[in-house]
Amino acid sequence: MKAAPFDFVRATALSDVFAAFERHGDDARIVAGGQSLMPMMNMRLAAPRVLVDINHIAELNGVSETDGTLRIGALTRHQELGVNALVAEHAPLLTMASTHIAHPAIRNRGTFGGSLSHADPAAELPACAIASDAVINAVSSSRGERSIKAVDFFLGTFHTALEPDEILVSVDIPIIGAAERVAFDELARRQGDYALVGLAAKGTIEGKTFKDLRLVFFSVADRPILATETIATLEGKDYSPDTVTVAEAALEVDLQDIDSDLHTSAATKTHLARVLVGRVLAELAGEGRQ
Numbered sequence: 001m002k003a004a005p006f007d008f009v010r011a012t013a014l015s016d017v018f019a020a021f022e023r024h025g026d027d028a029r030i031v032a033g034g035q036s037l038m039p040m041m042n043m044r045l046a047a048p049r050v051l052v053d054i055n056h057i058a059e060l061n062g063v064s065e066t067d068g069t070l071r072i073g074a075l076t077r078h079q080e081l082g083v084n085a086l087v088a089e090h091a092p093l094l095t096m097a098s099t100h101i102a103h104p105a106i107r108n109r110g111t112f113g114g115s116l117s118h119a120d121p122a123a124e125l126p127a128c129a130i131a132s133d134a135v136i137n138a139v140s141s142s143r144g145e146r147s148i149k150a151v152d153f154f155l156g157t158f159h160t161a162l163e164p165d166e167i168l169v170s171v172d173i174p175i176i177g178a179a180e181r182v183a184f185d186e187l188a189r190r191q192g193d194y195a196l197v198g199l200a201a202k203g204t205i206e207g208k209t210f211k212d213l214r215l216v217f218f219s220v221a222d223r224p225i226l227a228t229e230t231i232a233t234l235e236g237k238d239y240s241p242d243t244v245t246v247a248e249a250a251l252e253v254d255l256q257d258i259d260s261d262l263h264t265s266a267a268t269k270t271h272l273a274r275v276l277v278g279r280v281l282a283e284l285a286g287e288g289r290q
């Protein structure tokens, strides 16, 4: 199937985007990498009358570090997240996750801002944003810029805290501390497929002791799940097989409302989440891949 007819606006400044929103209202839709929107249009699951191409807005590009924060422009491609030296040094969770996203052709076009705005519950980057305690910056013409904590940004399947007249412009990530570690893993049928279940993690590790963990599961519900019960259980505990068993038990609480989907039952997802938590805790503790 092919997309319904649409008009196309090439924006070269944010003001062009706002002008298109003003002129066309809900009929206008931003296109960034097009790797989610175009398939949805081709399947007639979306039919915007006007596409607003943001690829030529220079200020949406770039990765920079200031005062302990890494700022990543909305147009940063998944491929760039995987190879950028500043990202590797200061936000290595994104480097790790990027290679799990789809295939090179999609990673060459898909953008960080697009992935977060699209809010697919099975996507890697929304979970990484929450695990990294990221802040998402959005701009509208009438209200200016505002910042939204990643943990408050994802409201449901394809549903975020962005208002219809806002554009996501950048993401701020606190740079990783000396005692902090990150780990990422997912289980998929094949490399490049969306995960059946995935886990993005960050925390402070003193010796083998876990502190301030952030464990975020994806592809288990309508949005990424910060596993608060499991995190509380692990606070101040040393890594050991017994600790992993306790964490697996706590997961039952965090994942009690998870959904079955077309491919995987909730029971299987819970089992896979237990497998992932064991692997990821071992990796955080420096025990290598289990």
Ligand SMILES: Cc1cc2nc3c(=O)[nH]c(=O)nc-3n(C[C@H](O)[C@H](O)[C@H](O)COP(=O)(O)OP(=O)(O)OC[C@H]3O[C@@H](n4cnc5c(N)ncnc54)[C@H](O)[C@@H]3O)c2cc1C
Pocket: 029, 030, 031, 032, 033, 034, 035, 036, 037, 038, 039, 054, 074, 100, 101, 102, 103, 106, 109, 110, 111, 112, 113, 114, 115, 117, 118, 120, 122, 123, 124, 125, 162, 166, 167, 168, 169, 192, 193, 194, 195
């Ligand atoms: C075959 C295939 C496999 C894939 N596998 C995976 C996978 O394993 N994991 C994964 O995470 N993703 C996967 N994807 C999706 C891919 O990563 C997309 O690139 C990404 O989800 C959306 O980014 P985009 O830049 O392409 O956004 P687009 O498709 O351009 O836009 C997506 C949505 O976000 C909105 N939007 C985009 N940018 C902004 C912005 N700056 N401000 C406000 N709204 C904006 C658009 O209006 C649209 O509603 C796959 C895609 C395909 C086609």
